[in-house]
Amino acid sequence: MTTNTDSGFLDAAVGEAIDSLIQVEMRFASGLPRGVIHRLYDAARDWQQAPLTLLAARALLERVGKGDRVLIVTGAGAPPWLPHGETDGPLGAAALARALDLGVGAKPILVSEARNLPAIVASTEAAGLAVVTPEVFDARGACATTEVFTLGENGPADARALLERHKPTAVIFVEKGGPNKHGVFHTITGSGRSREVMASADALADAARAAGVLTIGIGDGGNEIGFGKIADKVAEIQLFGRKCACPCEGGVATVVETDILVVAAISNWGAYGVVAALAIALGRSDVLHSTADEARMLEYCVRLGAVDGILARPIMGVDGTNAASQEALIVLLHNLVANAIGHQNRPF
Numbered sequence: 001m002t003t004n005t006d007s008g009f010l011d012a013a014v015g016e017a018i019d020s021l022i023q024v025e026m027r028f029a030s031g032l033p034r035g036v037i038h039r040l041y042d043a044a045r046d047w048q049q050a051p052l053t054l055l056a057a058r059a060l061l062e063r064v065g066k067g068d069r070v071l072i073v074t075g076a077g078a079p080p081w082l083p084h085g086e087t088d089g090p091l092g093a094a095a096l097a098r099a100l101d102l103g104v105g106a107k108p109i110l111v112s113e114a115r116n117l118p119a120i121v122a123s124t125e126a127a128g129l130a131v132v133t134p135e136v137f138d139a140r141g142a143c144a145t146t147e148v149f150t151l152g153e154n155g156p157a158d159a160r161a162l163l164e165r166h167k168p169t170a171v172i173f174v175e176k177g178g179p180n181k182h183g184v185f186h187t188i189t190g191s192g193r194s195r196e197v198m199a200s201a202d203a204l205a206d207a208a209r210a211a212g213v214l215t216i217g218i219g220d221g222g223n224e225i226g227f228g229k230i231a232d233k234v235a236e237i238q239l240f241g242r243k244c245a246c247p248c249e250g251g252v253a254t255v256v257e258t259d260i261l262v263v264a265a266i267s268n269w270g271a272y273g274v275v276a277a278l279a280i281a282l283g284r285s286d287v288l289h290s291t292a293d294e295a296r297m298l299e300y301c302v303r304l305g306a307v308d309g310i311l312a313r314p315i316m317g318v319d320g321t322n323a324a325s326q327e328a329l330i331v332l333l334h335n336l337v338a339n340a341i342g343h344q345n346r347p348f
């Protein structure tokens with residue numbers, strides 16, 4: 001394993017700034033309650049005691065080097081309502097895959113249920129990273145490949161097989177649902193989902209942790225892989241935290257833990273924050289994708305069937321926020337990255 005040294009550009013103050021940008025909540029007047037994100041963030045922060053994106057970036061640079069494989073697991077939403085997934089998740093996974101390839105020469109493998117992969121692949125290629133067959137992936141650099149996460153009773157065995165096959169040094173979960181204490185998956189509005197439609201990402205997280213592989217969870221609700229360490233807080237904070245709307249009555253909080261949890265208002269933004277922190281640590285602004293990339297990624301993602309996860313429409317939006325807001329966040333992160341790694345003498 002190759003170790004990348006932290007350049008020194010990435011410090012706690014910069015980490016705080018990134019974390020602040022990615023937790024701006026923009027909820028509608030009706031529906032889910034407001035004021036949830038900063039409480040989830042505070043709970044994650046109390047546990048981890050440092051800016052979350054900084055922790056994730058530093059851990060990735062410690063554990064992932066040139067040629068190392070990284071599993072990036074994503075894909076939210078389930079049939080019949082959202083047959084090809086949501087726009088939150090694929091773009092964050094694509095940005096991370098691109099950054100890990102470009103920044104450290106790692107080998108990203110995108111993992112999801114078969115139904116979600118077309119939009120994930122399209123987003124990744126729109127970000128400028130070719131998604132190729134396993135054979136080509138083994139033979140060349142500057143590319144990613146995919147793995148289908150099977151469903152039902154084969155899920156847990158397949159999760160372990162994925163680790164055996166690729167021996168990754170890190171597994172990153174972006175907006176990936178995890179089960180509650182009764183083993184039931186939930187939407188944030190409390191509906192239950194079974195392993196017939198949801199990948200057994202919990203088995204992958206647990207097996208990776210048992211094998212000493214770095215695990216990072218990135219989420220925005222508390223029902224995603226990674227929130228297990230603060231499940232009690234999720235139960236307190238979320239509307240359906242203690243009691244879901246399904247017969248299990250266990251609430252939406254997942255019990256699945258990761259080594260590091262990044263909380264953001266939108267999971268893609270959490271991934272972009274980690275990428276910005278990576279860009280700063282590496283002293284390379286090109287590791288963070290551009291606004292033009294972002295626009296193309298969203299367009300391709302929607303074209304392949306992903307929908308806005310709140311509005312359930314194939315529109316240029318993510319969780320009820322518009323395309324301009326996604327690009328605006330990239331603008332702010334890029335300025336932050338440029339200044340964090342730039343030198344300037346005040347001329348007066």
Ligand SMILES: [Zn+2]
Nearest residue numbers: 244246248249
């Ligand atoms: Zn339930």
